[in-house]
Amino acid sequence: MISYPLAVVNSFVGLGLIWLYFHREEYNWYPPFKATLPAAGFFFLSNVYLVVAPFVPPETPDQNQYKSLPYWLHCVIGIGILAAGGVYWLLWAVVLPKIGNYTLERRVTTSSDGWTRNVYIKEPRLKE
Amino acid sequence: MNRMIGTGIFATPSSIFALSGSVGLSLFMWVIGTLIAASGLLVYMEFGTGLPRNGGEKNYLEFVYKKPRLLATGVYAGYALLLGWAGSNSVVFGEYILLAARVEVNRFNQRGVGLACVTCAFLIHGLALKWGLRLQNLLGGIKIAILLIIIIGGFVALGGHVKLDEKPDNFTDAFANTSGSAYGVVTALYSVIWSYIGYSNANYALAEAKNPVRTLKIAAPLALALVAVLYMLANIAYFAAVPREEILSSGRILAASFFRNVMGESAERALSVFVALSAFGNVLSVIFSQGRIVQELGREGILPWSSFFASNKPFGAPFTGLFEHWLVSVIIMLAPPPGDAYNLSEHRPSSTPSLPRLHPQSST
Numbered sequence: 468m469i470s471y472p473l474a475v476v477n478s479f480v481g482l483g484l485i486w487l488y489f490h491r492e493e494y495n496w497y498p499p500f501k502a503t504l505p506a507a508g509f510f511f512l513s514n515v516y517l518v519v520a521p522f523v524p525p526e527t528p529d530q531n532q533y534k535s536l537p538y539w540l541h542c543v544i545g546i547g548i549l550a551a552g553g554v555y556w557l558l559w560a561v562v563l564p565k566i567g568n569y570t571l572e573r574r575v576t577t578s579s580d581g582w583t584r585n586v587y588i589k590e591p592r593l594k595e
Numbered sequence: 596m597n598r599m600i601g602t603g604i605f606a607t608p609s610s611i612f613a614l615s616g617s618v619g620l621s622l623f624m625w626v627i628g629t630l631i632a633a634s635g636l637l638v639y640m641e642f643g644t645g646l647p648r649n650g651g652e653k654n655y656l657e658f659v660y661k662k663p664r665l666l667a668t669g670v671y672a673g674y675a676l677l678l679g680w681a682g683s684n685s686v687v688f689g690e691y692i693l694l695a696a697r698v699e700v701n702r703f704n705q706r707g708v709g710l711a712c713v714t715c716a717f718l719i720h721g722l723a724l725k726w727g728l729r730l731q732n733l734l735g736g737i738k739i740a741i742l743l744i745i746i747i748g749g750f751v752a753l754g755g756h757v758k759l760d761e762k763p764d765n766f767t768d769a770f771a772n773t774s775g776s777a778y779g780v781v782t783a784l785y786s787v788i789w790s791y792i793g794y795s796n797a798n799y800a801l802a803e804a805k806n807p808v809r810t811l812k813i814a815a816p817l818a819l820a821l822v823a824v825l826y827m828l829a830n831i832a833y834f835a836a837v838p839r840e841e842i843l844s845s846g847r848i849l850a851a852s853f854f855r856n857v858m859g860e861s862a863e864r865a866l867s868v869f870v871a872l873s874a875f876g877n878v879l880s881v882i883f884s885q886g887r888i889v890q891e892l893g894r895e896g897i898l899p900w901s902s903f904f905a906s907n908k909p910f911g912a913p914f915t916g917l918f919e920h921w922l923v924s925v926i927i928m929l930a931p932p933p934g935d936a937y938n939l940s941e942h943r944p945s946s947t948p949s950l951p952r953l954h955p956q957s958s959t
Contacts (some may be wrong), residue, residue: 470785472674477635480652483659484638494658498645499808502637510634517788520781552673553666560665 471545474517481511604742604826605687605850605870607786608833609842614779614786618834624780625830628787629823636819644808651884653891668895675888677923684877685709685928691871694851695864709928716878717921720886721914727879734876741869742825745850748857749832790826791819882920889916 484507487496521542564570608621615621642655653671660667689708693700720727833842833849836856842849850870855863890913 470789472678474785476652476656476671476674479660480642480655481638483655484641486659496645498641500640500644500812502634502641506634506637507641510631510638513631513634517781517785521778523778523781548677549670549674551677552670555673556666556669560669 471518471521471542472549474514475545475549478511478514478518481507481514485511604790604829605873607790608830609849611783611786613843614783616779621783621834622827622830624783625787625826628784628791629826631784631788632791633819633823636815640811640815643811647808648891651888653888653895668892672892675885675892676919678927684874684881685713685924688712688871688874688878691851691867691874695867695871697864706929710925712875713878713882713921713924713928716875716882717917720879720883721917727883731876731879731883734872734879737869738873738876739825741850741866741873742829744866745832745853746825746828748853749828749835752832752836752857791822882917882924885920886913886917889913889919 484502485504487494488504488507491497522539560571611624612618612621615624639652642652646654646658648654653668653675656667656671686705686709689705689712690700692708693704698704716727719730833853837849837852841852841856851863851867854866858866893916
């Protein structure tokens with residue numbers, strides 16, 4: 468179950484690198500090491516396979532990983548966990564600011580041990 | 596390298612074999628899985644050298660998927676916070692320790708020992724960072740030593756020296772009984788990749804490495820190549836020393852069956868302790884990485900109580916981030932009832948429910 472969302476995340480990581488290859492200037496992406504396009508493409512496709520393939524039903528019921536649960540359950544829960552993050556984002560960054568009429572502004576603060584971190588401050592939206 | 600070798604190699608070959616049906620396809624799955632892990636390593640290396648910060652793929656997703664603002668971070672937060680990665684290795688630890696102690700494994704003692712294991716790992720990393728890393732490296736050394744013992748034992752077994760009445764004969768007609776259904780193949784592939792899971796771990800603590808680019812460029816590929824060779828040899832060793840039926844029924848304690856067949860029963864018990872220790876090493880490294888991801892999310896400022904999770908207090912380690920991961924791992928380990936729900940909460944469910952198992956819960 469844990470490895471399923473990882474395959475989803477890795478698909479996006481792979482796709483992201485392919486995207487960077489075609490938008491190099493825009494992102495100013497010139498790292499000291501290059502994975503090359505075939506490697507990124509293979510990684511992307513194999514993870515897409517890992518995301519999609521578990522939904523193909525097993526040929527015989529005894530291959531099912533569970534005795535009584537549907538064979539695709541861990542995939543759905545995995546996606547649900549990612550979706551839960553999306554719902555949180557929707558509430559925190561979209562819905563609540565709209566209701567409270569503010570925007571989230573990022574401030575960088577330095578803590579006493581020297582690490583920097585971001586703080587989001589609620590800025591009241593100006594009337595136009 | 597320590598982080599790359601999961602305890603998978605001591606356990607998963609059994610379920611991969613069960614899913615693929617034959618020695619030939621089983622080894623072939625390991626090759627494919629290795630290729631996927633290698634391409635993943637290259638991708639993570641490029642991102643890691645381009646964005647050398649703590650936190651791994653969270654940074655990469657944020658960097659690429661900028662719009663809508665903060666969505667990538669939010670989705671990733673759900674994924675990082677709600678899954679307890681340290682749980683499954685803790686249970687492996689419990690199983691092997693009980694095996695060595697000759698105690699019957701049941702639902703409660705297995706999880707109890709697992710709980711002690713993950714709690715220890717959390718306290719060591721949270722309170723004494725330096726000692727945690729030292730211990731982690733020591734246990735990694737033990738793990739490699741066991742793998743080498745397995746491989747050498749495998750060659751001995753190939754030469755015909757096994758403590759069995761009949762020498763296992765798994766290599767003639769290596770592709771016999773290949774089942775290869777789409778579902779079986781993909782499930783087996785997941786297990787193989789899980790065995791390589793550590794390839795991205797180095798990326799999570801990059802800001803703490805002395806020379807991140809160099810570390811990634813040289814150490815990571817070298818480690819992967821070595822691990823790949825060790826894995827293949829270990830698989831061959833298992834097939835050389837453990838008969839087909841026994842592999843299928845051994846589940847998570849395959850390595851123990853191997854030791855018994857090659858070196859006898861007392862060796863089985865001694866080596867089980869070492870396998871348990873290496874599982875503990877994995878729990879240490881997983882909780883180390885995940886704690887840092889939680890901390891990084893806190894630094895990003897998007898979580899409730901962000902400053903709490905972002906802090907390095909009170910002992911110069913991300914104590915609160917580690918704590919969050921410990922908590923989720925414990926819940927996932929202890930909460931589900933046995934059976935399907937328990938299999939589901941593990942990283943990969945049991946693969947061979949139709950076969951008799953030594954321990955009803957021994958699923959990885």
